[in-house]
Amino acid sequence: MxxxxxxxxxxxxxxxxxxxxxxxxxxxxxxxxxxxxxxxxxxxxxxxxxxxxxxxxxxxxxxxxxxxxxxxxxxxxxxxxxxxxxxxxxxxxxxxxxxxxxxxxxxxxxxxxxxxxxxxxxxxxxxxxxxxxxxxxxxxxxxxSESIWRHHMHKPRSYSTALNTRMARAIANIAVPHPKGIRVIDPLCGIGTVLVEALSMGINIVGRDINPIVCDGSRENIAYFGLEGNVSKGPISEITEYYDVAIIDLPYNLATHISQEDQFDIIKHARRIADRVVIVTIENIDDKIQEEGFKIIDRCIARKHLFERQILLCV
Missing domain, CATH: 3.30.2130.30 (VC0802-like)
Structure with missing residues (x-):
């Protein structure tokens, strides 16, 4: 050769x-x-x-x-x-x-x-x-390439506002392009769309959510695809461990009653628990991200029909 x-x-x-x-x-x-x-x-x-x-x-x-x-x-x-x-x-x-x-x-x-x-x-x-x-x-x-993400579209638990599997897989790759030795958390994991994609790629990730019902749904989705992953119940404020990367899909008013102050509090805790964070948001929150000491090193707009999300890579 x-x-x-x-x-x-x-x-x-x-x-x-x-x-x-x-x-x-x-x-x-x-x-x-x-x-x-x-x-x-x-x-x-x-x-x-x-x-x-x-x-x-x-x-x-x-x-x-x-x-x-x-x-x-x-x-x-x-x-x-x-x-x-x-x-x-x-x-x-x-x-x-x-x-x-x-x-x-x-x-x-x-x-x-x-x-x-x-x-x-x-x-x-x-x-x-x-x-x-x-x-x-x-x-x-x-x-x-095998379209593994396509199999994950048919999970037992889902909701319409969740990330689609293609977007979730790309976000997991943006957060953790080279997984060896990297510990990751998704502290607002919902029904586990990002968790399933990340776990299927061998990424060492754990999930957490304040809602016990979606925690159960996330666990069910993970098990359905023969994967193993830990999902705990509780708010991001109670996380005491430190991670290399956090993936934060911020809740938004179309799907939750969370206030803007609560969203900003999530960003503050993300800064506390991880070196590197991927934030998914439907709003322009650059000022607040920078206030918490983050630097946005890459970004894009991800579109799903007429719905737009900002993907922000922060360190």
Missing amino acids: NNTKQKFIYTYVHHINEFDLCRMEMRAFFEKDTLLNHIISEIEIDPSRSPFIQDRLEVYYEGNDLAEIKKQVQAFKPSAKTYKVFCLNKMDLGETKKIPHQERQVIERELGLLIEGEPDLENPEIVLGILQLNDRWYFGKHEK
């Missing part, structure tokens, strides 16, 4: 209303973003973590044309006995137009004939990818 540094190419698909949220998640993962529907990075992220990533190519070889790739592939020794080759150019990628289906099949077949092992189009042990971006070709290991 001729790449001296690890390199991954990620392709993206999202609704136009999710553009800003997708880019904020991208910045959390890769410390940069792009207006394009793909990004190249040395950082390895499981593509199934993101609700927006469609494919990931771990680059083994790259070249200026397909002939150069074919020469390199002749020396490739796959780590599995069975394989298939998949061309990722099934849609436009930036200024690179998609390759028609029949042409993609020809490319896949020609590369497949150069690889040792047994081709298996149904259940291969490894999927190898070929991708053209601008005037460059890339070959490597392909992994397709």
Whole structure:
């Protein structure tokens, strides 16, 4: 393999209303973003973590044309006995137009004939990818994203004002892009939409809510998907432990009788219990956030139909 540094190419698909949220998640993962529907990075992220990533190519070889790739592939020794080759150019990628289906099949077949092992189009042990971006070709290991968040849409307990699962998953990623060694709390967890997404990605998170009914609902949702997580009852003011990250989906007047003073009190306690906080709000509360000693280091508007939420990353 001729790449001296690890390199991954990620392709993206999202609704136009999710553009800003997708880019904020991208910045959390890769410390940069792009207006394009793909990004190249040395950082390895499981593509199934993101609700927006469609494919990931771990680059083994790259070249200026397909002939150069074919020469390199002749020396490739796959780590599995069975394989298939998949061309990722099934849609436009930036200024690179998609390759028609029949042409993609020809490319896949020609590369497949150069690889040792047994081709298996149904259940291969490894999927190898070929991708053209601008005037460059890339070959490597392909992994397709699994829409795990889609399964979580059908939970036993829900309510209409809760975050949708795609948004909740992106927020969990923005809060905790790299989970190793990170302790997280969702102190206003409601029915556990964020908890389910975070737990399904291996994030070490606990939940809490002042309402015993929604605590029960959160526990039921977590158990329904075969996950394990702790949800305690009580207000944020009674939390004594300190966490690396807190995720705060502020209650709002459409769904609760909480006052503005109570909302500000929640922010004050968030500052007390965590180093890093993601705040979800429908109102502009920048002044109050800054009064409590937070610095807003990233932000976006997340839209659900005509309803808008601000996502604020604070330290």
